Every structure is written in structure tokens, then in C-alpha cells.
Amino acid sequence: MSTAVFKPSKSQLADQSDGASNYLNAGFSAKSWLLTVDHKRIAILYLISITLFFFLGGLFAVLIRLELLTPQGDLMQAETYNKMFTMHGIVMIFFFLIPSIPAVLGNFLIPLMIGAKDLAFPRINLLSWYIYSVGGLFTFAAIVFGGVDTGWTFYTPYSSTYSNSNVILVAVGVFITGFSSILTGLNFIVTIHKMRAPGMTWFRLPLFVWAHYATSIIQVLGTPVVTAAIMLIGLERLFGFGIFDPKLGGDPLLFQHLFWFYSHPAVYIMILPGMGVISEVITCFAKKKVFGYSFIAFSSIAIAVLGFLVWGHHMFTSGQSVYTSLVFSILTFLVAVPSAIKVFNWTATLYKGAVSYDAPMLYALGFIGLFTIGGLTGIFLGTLAVDVHVHDTYFVVAHFHYIMVGGAIMAYMAGLHFWWPKITGRLYPEGWARFSALVIFIGFHLTFFPQFIVGYLGMPRRYHVYPEEFQILNVLSTAGATILGVGYLIPLIYFTWSLKSGPKASANPWGAKGLEWEKASSPPSQYNFEKTPVVTEEAYDYEPTIWLK
Amino acid sequence: MSQHIVPMRVYFVIFFSLLILTAVTVWVAFFDLGAVNDAVALGIATTKAMLVILYFMHVRYSSKLTWIFAATGFLFLIILLAFTLSDVLTRDWIPVSAGWGGGAQ
Ligand SMILES: [Cu+2]
Numbered sequence A: 001m002s003t004a005v006f007k008p009s010k011s012q013l014a015d016q017s018d019g020a021s022n023y024l025n026a027g028f029s030a031k032s033w034l035l036t037v038d039h040k041r042i043a044i045l046y047l048i049s050i051t052l053f054f055f056l057g058g059l060f061a062v063l064i065r066l067e068l069l070t071p072q073g074d075l076m077q078a079e080t081y082n083k084m085f086t087m088h089g090i091v092m093i094f095f096f097l098i099p100s101i102p103a104v105l106g107n108f109l110i111p112l113m114i115g116a117k118d119l120a121f122p123r124i125n126l127l128s129w130y131i132y133s134v135g136g137l138f139t140f141a142a143i144v145f146g147g148v149d150t151g152w153t154f155y156t157p158y159s160s161t162y163s164n165s166n167v168i169l170v171a172v173g174v175f176i177t178g179f180s181s182i183l184t185g186l187n188f189i190v191t192i193h194k195m196r197a198p199g200m201t202w203f204r205l206p207l208f209v210w211a212h213y214a215t216s217i218i219q220v221l222g223t224p225v226v227t228a229a230i231m232l233i234g235l236e237r238l239f240g241f242g243i244f245d246p247k248l249g250g251d252p253l254l255f256q257h258l259f260w261f262y263s264h265p266a267v268y269i270m271i272l273p274g275m276g277v278i279s280e281v282i283t284c285f286a287k288k289k290v291f292g293y294s295f296i297a298f299s300s301i302a303i304a305v306l307g308f309l310v311w312g313h314h315m316f317t318s319g320q321s322v323y324t325s326l327v328f329s330i331l332t333f334l335v336a337v338p339s340a341i342k343v344f345n346w347t348a349t350l351y352k353g354a355v356s357y358d359a360p361m362l363y364a365l366g367f368i369g370l371f372t373i374g375g376l377t378g379i380f381l382g383t384l385a386v387d388v389h390v391h392d393t394y395f396v397v398a399h400f401h402y403i404m405v406g407g408a409i410m411a412y413m414a415g416l417h418f419w420w421p422k423i424t425g426r427l428y429p430e431g432w433a434r435f436s437a438l439v440i441f442i443g444f445h446l447t448f449f450p451q452f453i454v455g456y457l458g459m460p461r462r463y464h465v466y467p468e469e470f471q472i473l474n475v476l477s478t479a480g481a482t483i484l485g486v487g488y489l490i491p492l493i494y495f496t497w498s499l500k501s502g503p504k505a506s507a508n509p510w511g512a513k514g515l516e517w518e519k520a521s522s523p524p525s526q527y528n529f530e531k532t533p534v535v536t537e538e539a540y541d542y543e544p545t546i547w548l549k
Numbered sequence B: 001m002s003q004h005i006v007p008m009r010v011y012f013v014i015f016f017s018l019l020i021l022t023a024v025t026v027w028v029a030f031f032d033l034g035a036v037n038d039a040v041a042l043g044i045a046t047t048k049a050m051l052v053i054l055y056f057m058h059v060r061y062s063s064k065l066t067w068i069f070a071a072t073g074f075l076f077l078i079i080l081l082a083f084t085l086s087d088v089l090t091r092d093w094i095p096v097s098a099g100w101g102g103g104a105q
Helices: A030-034 A039-067 A078-114 A122-144 A158-162 A167-194 A207-239 A252-286 A293-309 A322-350 A359-382 A384-390 A394-424 A430-456 A468-501 B008-028 B034-056 B064-090
Strands: none
Touching: A030 A039, A039 A078, A039 A122, A039 A394, A039 A468, A078 A122, A078 A167, A078 A207, A078 A252, A078 A394, A122 A167, A158 A207, A167 A207, A207 A252, A207 A293, A207 B064, A252 A293, A252 A322, A252 A359, A252 A394, A252 B064, A293 A322, A293 B064, A322 A359, A322 A384, A322 B064, A359 A384, A359 A394, A359 A430, A394 A430, A394 A468, A430 A468, B008 B034
């Protein structure tokens, strides 16, 4: 395979920066990591933690797909299967996707991008990692002690009254982790308001920063509601509060309102930072100023606000008022507009750009296509009558995996590759990276596209057995999941390899614009910049390409 | 960040107001005010929350930006309550079908 050849160009390699002090060699003891207040080191702590949870959640996915290889329940019983998909969802959403891009890339990059030495509250930043870890330990303990079977949505009255699994333990874990998310969001908001370098006006901010600002708003305003809702489940289980149990005067649908008030916007906590990554990557590899900067910036804010007005689309078949459903359906169509603005603007940025196809760009282009499919099928589901047909089928499962795996994880991979030389000071093998990007793209489609069809044909989600006529589509899906799994293992191997053996990266191996590339070394020094940078130009001020001259 | 020094007296006044309002909450609970029961209880609770936010959390002496963020929190609380109530209050405007067998009585 010719793509596997690895020849970094001269400008990508470091000249002679060996021995220069940076944040990685500023201290080697365990204490220097575990008590660090450096946003870059905390980002690394998060990177390690969420990678562990990603592969734990992936393990559950593998077991789910193996069970679904045959129509009979031959690998596990229904109860075990219920626990598998529940823990897959909880681990992937609360412990991987929500913190993934913000806590790793956002933490590392926001101060560098705005020309600051650190986040506004470095100690709170470290605290948020510890809170995340404690929440993770509770959840992990719940898994070890037998797991939980309520679905990641914790719907009442099952979770509050009937389930015999470790609901309390997981609820405590998710409750605690919520605070880490709130603190990260709070830290970002204050940092972006207060810590920008001289000349870094709001409309010179990289779009990555705008996206994280919007994300932070959701984290701060939404997370307390789900945290309270999960706490109420615990109180109802332990003390019979009667908030959700109709026998005690409660309303089970109230839980769904509280839960989705956060959990629909939470989809944007997962996807908005990804959109920020894509804006950076697309402009860099098209070597062209982004098309419609302010539209992309404000569409992030619009998504954050409108995202709070649509949660009832998860409740169309729950017995929710028909009139409320009508309003939520219309508002759901509206939220598609700012997302579409972004997709059109990225595409317009590519037009007449000097496009190159390095691994980050392959992931970014994959994101645009997959996110578009995921978004458009979301419109199907937001349509009242169609939703009645496909609700709780594999169509829904396919839809949100196109958004979360095809969107959020593709963007995370794009960002991880793009900034890997900056974070570690090492180049990864480009050929292998392109190869695994293609493997992931193919494996992804093979896994999830058949689920659209089998869902449309009527296969419900969350069952471990299914009618025989659905087997061929399920076999395709399981085969795809195997390929996808291999696609995620290859980067794990070559990233680890590159830490020791990768060639040293220059400060700006992609020829990108932005303070983190132009003013900081790879890896950055302990306080990011030699002296506070002064910003004199707009973001993405690339030379016009020859065709435009 | 401007440092506004609040005299201790203010804190004590607020603290005792909160105690008095708590007592009022308990006291009105003994009267059945009919439809305004909830309104009165929530009104007192909101007043107490406002006192805490404005004085104990120093929002009163803070910048316009802090005011905007504090107000945004309330705006989103209103969104949460309004949409949820829109469901609860209109849920039985359309009578639910009794199903295949139970329609005719
Ligand atoms: Cu939603």
C-alpha cells in the first residue's frame, strides 16, 4: 500500500529545538502530573481517562453486536443484554463524548488560541478532572457489582421503582460527573471573556473558541437540571418521595421533561466542539479564509439557544400533549437551520481552495458527509407522523450514531490528529493515519447504514432477539463494527508509538494560522508563550490561492 | 474586578430577613388559601432566592456582564417551566381514544 509510506516534509520536522524546556519536560514525578494546574497537563490527564472509558464503552458495543449476530439470544440473556446497552450508553455519553473534545482539546487549546497563559481558574480545572474521576469510579464500581439495566435515559417509573440493578450507584456517578462538566464550562466562559490577548477581539477568535463558548453555555445551564433529575430518582428510590410515581401523586413524564431538557442540548455539547474542530481543519487544509466567519460563529450560539427549545421531540409517543408535540416538532425543524449554515459554509470554504488530503482533512470531510446524513434523518424523526412509525426502532439508533460516532468521534479524531504534533511535539505516521481514517469511514457505514433499513422495516431497539428476516442486515452491521473496531485500534497503536519514536515536529507542521501554531513551540513551553502575543489580524488570514488572484 | 466592601450590617439584615421569610412560609402553610397556595409559597421562595443572589452572591454590586449571566439562568428556568407546563396543562384537551373495544358504552 503506497499510502503507508511515511515521509514528513522538511517544514514539518523540527530544526534544532531539542532540549528546549516545554510543559512535558517541566517535571516527571507523579506529583507533577497529579497536582498540576497546567491546562495542558490536565488535558493529558483527561485524554488518558476518556480513552480508557472509550475502550470500555467499546467493549460493551462489541458484546451487543456479537449477541445480535444471530436472531436467537445465544450469547446472553435478556437481563444481561439490557445491562450491556445501558452501560454502553452511560459510559460513552457521560464519560467519553461529553468530556471528549472540550476537556481534552478545548482545555489544551483555548488558552493557546486566545493568547493566555492558562485558563481563568487553573485549580478548578484540576478539580474538575478529580470530580470526573470520582464519578467514573462510582460508575465503574456499579459495573463491577453487576451493572445497571435502565437504559442510559433512566426512565421512570422503571428506574425509580422497579429496577433491581445498581441504579443508585450509577446515579451517584453521573450526578458527580455533572459537576465536572459544569466547572469546565464555567472556566471556559470566564477565560474567553477575560483572558484574551491584546488585539484578540471577539471577531478575531478562532471558530473553535466560539464553538466552545456555545458549548459552555449549555454545560452551565443544562447540566444542573439533569443532575437534579437524577438526584430525584435516587430520593424517590430511597425514600419514596412521590415526584414521579403516580400512586404518590407524581408524574412519570416529568422525569422525561427534566431529563431531555438537558439531554437534547447535550447532543450539542457533543457536536458543537466537533464543529469547532472542523472549522479549523477545513480552513487549514483548504489554505483559505473560512467562508462566512460570523455566520459560523453566530450559528454556534443559535444552536446553543435553540437546542434548549426542542427537547419534547423525544416524547412524541410518550403521552405528551399533542399541542406541545406540535410546537416541539416545528422548533426541531428550526434548529436544523444553523447546522445547515455551517455545512454550507464549510463546503463553500473548500471551493477554489488549495485542498490537501492529510489525515485530519479526511476525518473532517467524513464528518461533513456523516453529520449531514445524521442531521437529515433527525428531521425525519422530528416529523410527528414519521416518528410514530420509527420511534424506538433501529432507525433512531442509526440516526444518533451518525451524529455521535459519525459526527462527534470523527471530529475528535480529526482534532486529535491535527493537534497531535502540537500536543506531543511528535509527528504520527501519516500513511497509517490516512489508512485508518478510511477503515473507520468504511467500517462506520457498514455498521450503521443497515440499521436505518432494519429500523425502517420495524426492528425495535433494546431487544436481544429479533425475527429471522432481519439477520442479514444485522450480520452486515456486526461485520462493520469489527472493521470499525480495528480502525480505532490502529491510531491507538501509532499514536503510542509516535510518543517515543515519532519524528520531532516543527512548531507549525501544517502551515496553519492561529496563535497556537504561529507563536507557540511544539510542544508549547510551560506558560505557552515567551511573551504575551499581540494580535493584529483576523483569524484564518491565509494567502489567497493562485486561482483567486 | 471591582472589590465592593459590604458592611457586616447588610449581611445580618439579609440573614434575619431570610429567617423571617422562612417563618412566614411555615406560618402561611397553616392557612388554606385555595388557588393561591402555590403562588404564595413560590413567591416567598423566589424572594429569598433573590436576596441570596443579590447580596450574599454580590450580584447587586457586580458588572453588567454578571447581571446578564444571572438573568440568563432565570430565562432558561422559565423555558423549562413554560414548556413542561404547556404539556401538563394541555395533555387532556384531546380525549384519548378508549381503544377498539371500549369505545361504545
Ligand atoms: Cu433531541
